[in-house]
Amino acid sequence: MDIAVETVNLTKVFRSWTGREVRAVDGISLRIPRGAIFGLLGPNGAGKTTFVKMLLSCTHPTSGTAGVFGRRCGEPEARREIGYLPENHRFPTYMTGAGMLDFYAALSGMEASPRKRRIPELLELVGLERWGRVRLGKYSKGMLQRVGLAQALMHSPSLLILDEPTDGVDPIGRRQIRDVLHGLGERGVTIFLNSHLLAEVELFCRDVAIIHKGKVALQGDVRDLTAGSGYRLEAAGVPERLQDELRAKARGTAARDGAVEFLFASREEANAAVDMLRAAHCEIESIARLHSTLEEVFVRTIDAQ
């Protein structure tokens, strides 16, 4: 398997002048395959940003290793494959949107002519085609996020690291960014998303890791993590006798607007209940697999620590 990001026992300990130690990242080992859409979650101060900064070599690990596409993160060449949008970015306000894209693309090693060609393409992609000549000081926060995303995409990176990419963006702009990222995901670009917006991560990412106090608390496929155990069956016109019979088999029941809701632990039990209800000519209102939201999974994970 081709690996985009790999960390082994990655640890960062910050030491203050007084000798106090803070283990911001504590032995994190992660493998993110190429083409994955990966979300990194965690409460404030969990170590997410420090982890990302070590991938970008902004912060030096105390121990352990981090690599991108097989190269050690400390090597500048490893960063040629990375496009990055920081959370609290501070783009030079004296630059125009086009000037900023040109500057960072030049630092990424792009020659002048491809830069010139790509700038209008990307400004159009993020919906800022008319703003290229305007100074960044006049941009709104949402526009800065979008031009920041364009900056991260200028050199066509294979790995995109985005820290709160939709922060401050209006719903339409947010959807636009999501569409851009979906398109990149389909083209095989690995996307590493660091976000507090759990609903967005759930909607967008295939894999997530929740980190807490510098350690990975939970990791896996979003569908597996949010999948609940059991099924919810709602039916109307259920005779009393059948209700009692099903209540005895179900994990739980609830009555609502003339309908009855049963919770079954397994698919077999749910199917058997459907057969019994249909045999009694009852109406099946709905049947669904139980699942949790990513937010519920997140809160459960953090509370359990």
Add this chain to the structure above:
Amino acid sequence: MRNSALTTAALVRDTFREAFARKIFWGFAGCSTALILFFLFIMKIDVVQGALATISLFGKTESRVEDIRLLVRQVHGGVAAFLYSAGMFLAVFASSGLIPTVFEPGRIELLLSKPVHRYHILLGRYLGNLLVVAANLFYLVVAVWLIFGVKTGIWTLGFLYSAVLTLYMFAVLLTVVLLVAVLTESAVVATMVTFGLIILSPIVAQRAMLERLLSSAWSRAVARVLYYVFPKVFDLGRIARAMVMGQPAAGWMPLWTSAVFAAVTLSLALYAFSRRDY
């Protein structure tokens, strides 16, 4: 190699853009232009039969060639002294604002995320800053040199050499700005430390007198060490003045000891920057 040149050019261009935006460049250029216009209009030269006859300055007429030569040298000397003293302070003040901005949170991470060595980022900014000051310095010096050369026919290269020496001293002091900015990320501290060195320079330059006056051996040793370790802003100023006046320099030791100081300071700045977490 090509990538390296591309990166350097981008970093230098960025420094110029920031200097333009902060109006530092235009402020310097405006002052220089005012001075150039002043020299253009105060000096009235009457040329008789193709030869220099008289120069009228504030209505006073000078006609002897030796007097005129001295006058040109003195004007050159005045401009050179202004650039070496007030100009140096202004250049350091402006640069102290330009360098720490690179380390602002949200900006430095983006720079470091690019496939560029850390030393390259710092040296690119250093070079950009040096070129901003060089552009301003040579604009004024070359213009004044041309005005006086064309009007009097006296072309003294010493004035141009003194400008090179001024830029050299600024390059030395800029390494201090760089080191302090990397360590503290503060423009104010970088300015204060560098100004401190400039102010201290004429004091430690009196090494011989200090050694005579100081009673204990260790304090004499301290005075001697400070003199040799610190950049010789005062001594190099004297050399610049001698160059303008067409006199020989007393010695070149201040030049190379300042170069050693700059090399050490720059190396420390690069090392500190390479080890820092952002």
